[in-house]
Amino acid sequence: xxxxxxxxxxxxxxxxxxxxxxxxxxxxxxxxxxxxxxxxxxxxxxxxxxxxxxxxxxxxxxxxxxxxxxxxxxxxxxxxxxxxxxxxxxxxxxxxxxxxxxxxxxxxxxxxxxxxxxxxxxxxxxxxxxxxxxxxxxxxxxxxxxxxxxxxxxxxxxxxxxxxxxxxxxxxxxxxxxxxxxxxxxxxxxxxxxxxxxxxxxxxxxxxxxxxxxxxxxxxxxxxxxxxxxxxxxxxxxxxxxxxxxxxxxxxxxxxxxxxxxxxxxxxxxxxxxxxxxxxxxxxxxxxxxxxxx
Numbered sequence: 001x002x003x004x005x006x007x008x009x010x011x012x013x014x015x016x017x018x019x020x021x022x023x024x025x026x027x028x029x030x031x032x033x034x035x036x037x038x039x040x041x042x043x044x045x046x047x048x049x050x051x052x053x054x055x056x057x058x059x060x061x062x063x064x065x066x067x068x069x070x071x072x073x074x075x076x077x078x079x080x081x082x083x084x085x086x087x088x089x090x091x092x093x094x095x096x097x098x099x100x101x102x103x104x105x106x107x108x109x110x111x112x113x114x115x116x117x118x119x120x121x122x123x124x125x126x127x128x129x130x131x132x133x134x135x136x137x138x139x140x141x142x143x144x145x146x147x148x149x150x151x152x153x154x155x156x157x158x159x160x161x162x163x164x165x166x167x168x169x170x171x172x173x174x175x176x177x178x179x180x181x182x183x184x185x186x187x188x189x190x191x192x193x194x195x196x197x198x199x200x201x202x203x204x205x206x207x208x209x210x211x212x213x214x215x216x217x218x219x220x221x222x223x224x225x226x227x228x229x230x231x232x233x234x235x236x237x238x239x240x241x242x243x244x245x246x247x248x249x250x251x252x253x254x255x256x257x258x259x260x261x262x263x264x265x266x267x268x269x270x271x272x273x274x275x276x277x278x279x280x281x282x283x284x285x286x287x288x289x290x291x292x293x294x
Contacts, residue, residue, distance in 0.1 A: 028047070028051060031047070032048075039133075041146075042114075042132060042135075042137040042143065042147075043129070043132030043133060043137070044112075044114070044132065044133065044134070044135045044137075045133040046112070046135075048133055049112075049133060049134045049135060050104070053130070053133060053134050054100075054101055054104060054134065057094075057097055057098070057101055058101065058105075060094075060098070060239075061098055061101050061102065061105075064239075064241050065098070065200055065204075065241065065242060065243070065244040066243055066244065067098055067102055067200070067244040067245075067246060068243075068244065068245050068246070069102045069106055069246050069247075069248075070245070070246070070247045070248070071247050071248035071249060071250075072103075072106060072107050072108075072248060074194055074248045074249060074250055074251055075103060075107055075111065075153065075194060075248055076153075076192070076251075077108065077109040077111075078109065078151065079151050079191070080147075080148040080149070080150070080151050080152060080153070080154070080189055080191040081148075081153050081154070081191050081192050081193075081194055081251070082144075082148065082154050082155075082156065082182060082183075082185070082186040082191055082192070082193045082194065083099070083113065083153065083154065083155040083156070083194045083196050083248070084155075084156055084157075084158060084182065084183075084193060084194070084195055084196060084274050084278070085099060085155065085156075085157055085195075085196035085197070085198055085278070086157070086159060086163060086172075086174055086196075086197060086198055086278050086282065087157035087158075087159040087160065087163030087164050087201075088163055088164060088166070088171070088198070088201040088202045089164050089201050089204065089205065090164060090165065090204070090205035090206070090207045090224050090226060091204075091205045091224060091226070091229070091237065091239075092239075093117075093121075093157070093164055094201070094204070094239070095157070095198050095201040096115045096117070096136070096155065096157060097134075098198075098201075098244065098246070099113060099115075099155060099196060099198065099246060100112075100113040100115055100134070100135070100155065102246060103153070111153045112135055112152075112153065113135070113153050113154075113155045114135050114136070114137065114147050114152045114153065114154050114155065115135065115136045115137075115154075115155040115156075115157075116136070116137060116138065116139035116140075116143065116144060116154065116155065116156045116157075116182065117131055117136045117137070117138065117139055118139055118160060118161065119138065119139075120161075120220075120221070121136070122138055139156065139160075139181075139182075140181075141181050141182075141184065141185050144156070144181070144182055144185040145185045145188060145189065148185055148186065148189040148191050149189055154182075154185075155196075156182040158177040158178045158180075158182065158271075159174065159175045159176070159177065159178075160178065161221040161222070162175040162176065163175050165207065165210070165221060165222040165224065166207070167207050167208070167209070168202070168206040168207050168208060171202035171203070172199070172202055172282045172283075172286060173279075174275055174278060174279050174282075177271050177272075177274070177275045180267040180268060180270070180271035183267050183270050183271045183274070184261055184262075184267050186254050187254050187257055187258060187260070187261035187266070187267070187270070188258060188261040189258070190254055190255035190256075190257075190258040191254060191255075192251035192252060192253055192254065193251065193252040193254060193270070193274055194248055194249065194251050194252075195248070195249035195250075195252070195274050195277040195278045195281065196246065196247070196248050196249070196278070197246070197247045197249070197278050197281035197282050197285055198244070198245075198246050199244065199245040199246075199282060199285040199286055199289060200242045200243055200244030200245060200289075201242075201244065202242075203240055203242035203292050204239035204240050204242055205224065205226045205227075205228075205229065205239060205240070206226055206227045206240075207224045207225070207226055208225055208226060208227060209224075209225040210222045210223055210224050210225055211223045211225060240293075241293060242292050242293060243289060243290075243291070243292065243293055243294055245285045245288065245289060247281055247284075247285055249277055249278070249281055252270070252273065252274065252277075254270075257270075
């Protein structure tokens, strides 16, 4: 009686895959050493960002905060657009990176969000260079306008430090949206404004208070006291695993208003419209979420 043949797994495909990865890694290192890579006028290093920097945050995005995105169809496949979002985080402005990563990974066109950051980000050694290499730049009108004119997708968090540093008792209550500089830039170039609502970032470091003395000594906008920091030392810097929901609302067209970009009343009203749209969306998302952590 002939015994049935035992299936033999061919190791070649797996071996070929590892060879391909090793060759790609060596080619990447060679380009870095020889300087054969491109950096744009803002310092954005697309290859480094997509191959090394953004992957560092994917475990947080997929496993820790389990970010759920909706409304991606409202982000155009190409051309300039302005994404305006609420801001939180207390210890770090990680919401900008999560939105950037979500659009890059889940949008059909894998668009790169060029986020606008505060002066303090680019004045901090190491952090400023990291931010620029991942596509961020200074939150100022000239930079925003150049990016929009080039057809880039630009992200702005107009609450600034007022949003990041607000106490836990005021979570999901939007702060003032600044002077509307980014809205003016969108008007001048006639690009759509896309409201973005983020739920989950308010709970990663619940802020209970702050030390104004320490903030002044360190030259910071505020020095937070959270439920875990500084009481637990370095462990207090580990964010809580809240459940995140991110929603991109319907685009607000501005092409027909380009000639009125210098009208302060129009800018104020449009900024207020975006702010109110995000606020109502936050209330809706909070009702959808079963709990803070699920």
